[in-house]
Amino acid sequence: MYLYAMNNIPLAERLRPQNLDQYIGQKKLIGAHGILRKSVEKGIIPSMIFWGPPGTGKTTLAQIIAQTSQRPFYVLSAINSGVSAVREVIAKAKKDTGLFTAKNPILFIDEIHRFSKSQQDSLLAAVEKGWVTLIGATTENPSFEVIPALLSRCQVYILEAFAKDDLEALLHRAITEDEMLKSKQLVLKQTESLLAISGGDARKLLNSLELVALNVDNGTEITNTLVQEIVPKKLANFDKNGENHYDIISALIKSVRGSDPNAAVYWLARLLEGGEDVKFIARRLLILAAEDVGLANPTALILANNTFQAVQVIGHPESRILLSECVIYLATSPKSNSAYMAINHAQQLVQKSGDLPVPLHLRNAPTKLMKEIGYGENYAYAHNYANNFVEQEFFPNSLEGTSLYQPGNNLREKELEKFIENRWKDKYHSK
Numbered sequence: 001m002y003l004y005a006m007n008n009i010p011l012a013e014r015l016r017p018q019n020l021d022q023y024i025g026q027k028k029l030i031g032a033h034g035i036l037r038k039s040v041e042k043g044i045i046p047s048m049i050f051w052g053p054p055g056t057g058k059t060t061l062a063q064i065i066a067q068t069s070q071r072p073f074y075v076l077s078a079i080n081s082g083v084s085a086v087r088e089v090i091a092k093a094k095k096d097t098g099l100f101t102a103k104n105p106i107l108f109i110d111e112i113h114r115f116s117k118s119q120q121d122s123l124l125a126a127v128e129k130g131w132v133t134l135i136g137a138t139t140e141n142p143s144f145e146v147i148p149a150l151l152s153r154c155q156v157y158i159l160e161a162f163a164k165d166d167l168e169a170l171l172h173r174a175i176t177e178d179e180m181l182k183s184k185q186l187v188l189k190q191t192e193s194l195l196a197i198s199g200g201d202a203r204k205l206l207n208s209l210e211l212v213a214l215n216v217d218n219g220t221e222i223t224n225t226l227v228q229e230i231v232p233k234k235l236a237n238f239d240k241n242g243e244n245h246y247d248i249i250s251a252l253i254k255s256v257r258g259s260d261p262n263a264a265v266y267w268l269a270r271l272l273e274g275g276e277d278v279k280f281i282a283r284r285l286l287i288l289a290a291e292d293v294g295l296a297n298p299t300a301l302i303l304a305n306n307t308f309q310a311v312q313v314i315g316h317p318e319s320r321i322l323l324s325e326c327v328i329y330l331a332t333s334p335k336s337n338s339a340y341m342a343i344n345h346a347q348q349l350v351q352k353s354g355d356l357p358v359p360l361h362l363r364n365a366p367t368k369l370m371k372e373i374g375y376g377e378n379y380a381y382a383h384n385y386a387n388n389f390v391e392q393e394f395f396p397n398s399l400e401g402t403s404l405y406q407p408g409n410n411l412r413e414k415e416l417e418k419f420i421e422n423r424w425k426d427k428y429h430s431k
Contacts, residue, residue: 052159055201058137072105078114112136113145161200193227296336336408356396
């Protein structure tokens with residue numbers, strides 16, 4: 001009887017790499033010249049957060065770091081750990097520090113984005129004082145889900161979904177190195193179905209391979225048809241993580257941008273049926289409202305913001321109605337990316353021109369000395385003039401007349417363009 005049968009250890013766990021050389025993928029971080037690899041090899045382990053899709057090796061990487069640096073390793077899951085559990089582990093870590101190693105222990109928190117503010121607050125002192133080195137794992141953008149005080153104390157490393165070559169390497173390693181699979185002498189003739197089911201998630205990939213291996217005879221050729229017959233369709237249809245997850249949200253955004261409410265609602269349904277976090281969807285719609293609808297319909301941003309706030313109160317499944325309303329409204333709204341393009345152009349200009357001095361007439365003059373040297377001199381207060389407008393220059397001297405905002409091709413911005421031209425005449429478009 002195989003060790004697998006006796007202990008029921010999943011294939012993904014049996015193949016879990018034990019060192020950085022065995023780790024597949026994330027070459028930018030832990031490849032030969034990876035920034036994180038250099039840090040680990042030098043024994044410099046800062047508190048950090050791994051951000052990436054499920055099944056990209058966040059937990060494995062944390063374990064390897066602890067093993068390589070020979071530090072005590074404590075694990076908490078944000079799903080079932082409250083503030084008391086965090087404090088208990090921190091107290092134990094403080095007590096154990098120095099008993100086995102002079103290095104502070106590593107506290108790994110899986111799904112740290114699920115921690116409440118109070119739970120995250122309970123970590124601050126331990127991280128600040130160095131009682132523990134925190135390694136958090138999250139599938140959500142830490143800028144939104146981790147409190148600023150904790151985020152500022154951590155390095156954020158982005159783990160990317162596995163590339164096709166990485167996933168195929170995992171499959172070949174499994175059938176050649178795992179004792180159970182090796183004994184079955186399987187032949188990987190086709191891998192497309194396994195890769196599609198995985199969605200870039202290595203854990204799902206190996207689980208699917210193991211399921212196929214347990215249901216075929218020795219020496220079987222693994223083909224796409226065979227995989228589709230054995231792996232439950234619900235697993236494949238419900239796989240909305242990894243690369244597929246980002247493809248679907250991209251399809252939703254592009255459908256809204258292209259003013260197709262029917263396709264937009266379809267992709268929304270795909271996300272919802274896949275168990276996507278409604279806050280994530282609402283957050284992307286909020287960005288989309290500003291970037292793609294913009295000044296053509298500024299009310300869209302208000303609606304999207306209200307939707308984002310409302311889904312946090314209502315939750316699933318009722319929030320699907322609010323999201324549908326928002327998606328349809330955005331899709332049927334006139335579109336303009338003028339605000340998005342304007343800030344892009346402005347930032348490029350700043351990067352190119354550097355920190356140009358503020359013209360004297362625009363500077364504030366709170367002291368007598370500042371007034372004496374010309375701060376605020378000749379500034380024209382617009383409200384003192386007819387129609388609350390007076391022509392004056394607001395750019396630094398070397399950028400006079402620069403045009404960064406280009407109105408979109410819609411009625412509202414055409415009217416705005418006419419308004420600007422009437423006031424600035426030809427000066428607005430002089431450069």
